[in-house]
Amino acid sequence: MAISISNISHLAFQSVSFHGKNNIQFRRRNNIYGSRPIRFPTYSVGNISTTKASSPVNASSSFEFDVVIIGAGIIGLTLARQFLLESDLSVAVVDAAVPCSGATGAGQGYIWMAHKTPGSDLWELAVRSQKLWKMLAESIQNEGLCPLETLGWKRTGSLLVGRTLEESKMLRDKVTRLAEAGLEVDYISGHSLVLKEPALDVGKEGGAAFLREDSQLDALRTVAFIEKGNRNFASKGRYAEFYHDPVISLVRSGSTGEVEGIRTSKNTLYSKKAIVVAAGSWSGSLMEDLLKGSNVGLDIPVKPRKGHLLVVENFNCFCLNHGLMEVGYVNHQAALHSPYSVPGVTDHEQNLSISMTATMDPVGNLVLGSSRQFSGFSTEVDPSIVNRIWVRAGEFFPALREISLNDFSEGRRVRIGLRPYVPDGRPIIGPVPGMPKVLFATGHEGGGLSLALGTAEMITDMVLGNTLKVDCAPFLVENRFFK
Template sequence: MECLLTSGVGSACLRPGAGVGVSAQGQWRRAFFGSDREVKLRKCWSERRARRFATSASVVEYDVVIVGAGVIGVATAHHILTTTPLSVALVDAREPCAGATGAGQGYIWMTHRKPGTPGWHLAKRSKALWETFAMEVEDSGLNPTEALGWRKTGSLLVASTDEQAKYLQNWAQVLSEAGAATDFLTHLEAVNMEPALATGCLTAAALCHDDLQIDARLTIDTLLQSPVQHFIRSSREGRLIGVEIPEGKVFGKSAVVIATGAWSSLLMKTATTEWGMSLVPPMKPRKGHLLVIEGTHDIQLKSGIMECEYLSYNSQSSKSTEATTEPGPSIVMTATLDPNGNLLLGSYREFAGFNIDVQDEVIEKMVERAARFLPGVSNMEGRVRTGLRPYINDGRPMIGPVDDVPGLIFATGHEGSGLCLSLATAEMVTNIIQDVKGPVESAPFLPNGRLSSSTM
């Protein structure tokens, strides 16, 4: 049987034994950070894994094609290439880290996750892999702080009511018993630790000592110095609709991995309209704003700070696997400093389709919210990043194969946790491709039973 995907400017086909291929009709080019050149492998990587790209060929074949060059796609390519002999083509319509990852704050945190849940186990494994990766970067002669923006800041959950303070006292014990060392701090202890905090609003805090922070853009840069052969991306801005190059077809013998984040539902609906199959993830883009205040401010923070309300949001997102209603717009204060001393303020979430325009009224509300805890930000100005988080209503990312289409693997739906969960996701996808059982149970994240024939 032959299945044909049509996507407006090109077509792709699935053939038994032939993997997945896409024929080119649009104007696409291969590039590495915008340069029309082939990227040669560094000598420190095994050149036996390299397969040179023949510009005159009408068909190019790889073992794995990964669609999406956010942190999930890049991390998956990196893991496959450094742990297996498989070749990889990594494809996107824009530059790396152009979506939610590049607009985020870089948290590798356990503090807001519920121990014992599938998401907790995935995050715990991923955090351990990030720590290993940082050591490998250091062993290679690089400074992890410079190469990754790596900092062991810990995370500070802050409460503004007596009720929240009691909750944090219990939460600190729950996290500690689960292996994430966390101390409950009184109002005075929290202010002594972080003098920038407002004394009037704060009632208590919880410090999770081992939480980490990295810079997403620096990290993507470092991962791309691995043996990913080259990028293939659109010569024009636009949504990702397939794996297309002007030279011909790109085939993935073993798998095609969909790591397109917030665009995954749109891609699958567009590409599988004529199949008559349920292959569309129940996903919506969820817009976020991040305010970046340049390093001329006077606010100094030792830890990453998150308002206790964030726990309520996280609990609501993952409480039910049968959620039918989507949450409304919400603002929860998060604050941290990046490696350059810039103050990063979040966090806003709303459903606005694929619109990524900056909303001045949202920024005003974010600053107003942050000023309750950090009064020094009231009169500050900065630049704004916006991005689209891949929201799934049951709170679980979608990772794994689709029974009805051999060779198709999803790695999407991580919403605001893509950076944190990326390395464990990459490991899980690699294990699935090789049919190897991994350290984290994959069943809760599998696509089967969660796909539909139309977008939500």
């Protein structure tokens, strides 16, 4: 199926014109890099070094690119990578902060199919994305590099576990459906499960779905690898990063009202082909601000869904051989889905859920999760939630019941991420009707890492007019979010 931005917008909607004081025009457009070579001053973020583009011109300068991407999370950076590798287009990535400062840097890195449902709207995109991640890991290995060191990539396999007869039946049914969909999957009884994970106890009634091909990666290492690859195109005049530079407004044509670019706090970036909003949890509020004063009746209900992950450093009480998740996580992912208040019930009571997830990261730290709650854009650590994560993990790992979390006061960290939640559970991928150059790539909630490569491929194919590998219909803005 061939698809392009202009085709979708033209067939479904008419263009909208804007006039008056909302028009912002910048006539002066400098060469992207001038005549001097680009320099990338370095600063530290977490365990990786990131950089921002250094322009040879003063602040408030104008630049022109083929594609401008708003958001430097895993979605935005893989989008840039895809455009750079699959076309000769120039790309700019803009972010109010730096990479890994949102949901990307706070995840466990699961590239899993275990908790996906065959035939669902997400299924084909998840299958395609997992295949692309495997291809990337293989290409790195073929170049003589180590995928574990480069991406934190490990084909650990996944264990989706349950402890009751009801959960075991649910897992057996899931194994049947996954096998019918072509995946290599087995059901493992609680008695046999101890051979795979000696530290895990699900009781006599419990069991697990085991998927051998599921993998995990480390977000910080993966982002560092992708950024390094993207920056190889900077010397060719095709790539630039504008970090610590929040988007303020859209730039529109004075004659047609068509979106021509974006204005940030420091620069004006014109786009010849596409502007992609990939700002994660901030995508909804950003578009609301950008559309103020216009007559576009678009409501993008992306809300931040806060999550805690507990990282216990240098953990040596036991070792995990696989990534693990309780089957209840799948239910909690869909449950408690209203970010709005219920009279008489506190916010904390009405929307907090805790589910066990557990894995070991590339350096041997124990990573436990996870929580879900709606609490706005707060990223403050809630000690009571951290304690509940520890207690919940102890219900599956008896050794943890004998250990106090306080024993790790100096060797523990808490990751806070704001997952970009959408009420119908589907990410938003595709053009904005009436705004031909503007596209969304957001709303993946906890699946941004796993779905990133498939999303990047889909958006790039839309812009280039290529045949899509996955049906985009479930993810389009059309018929979902208009007021």
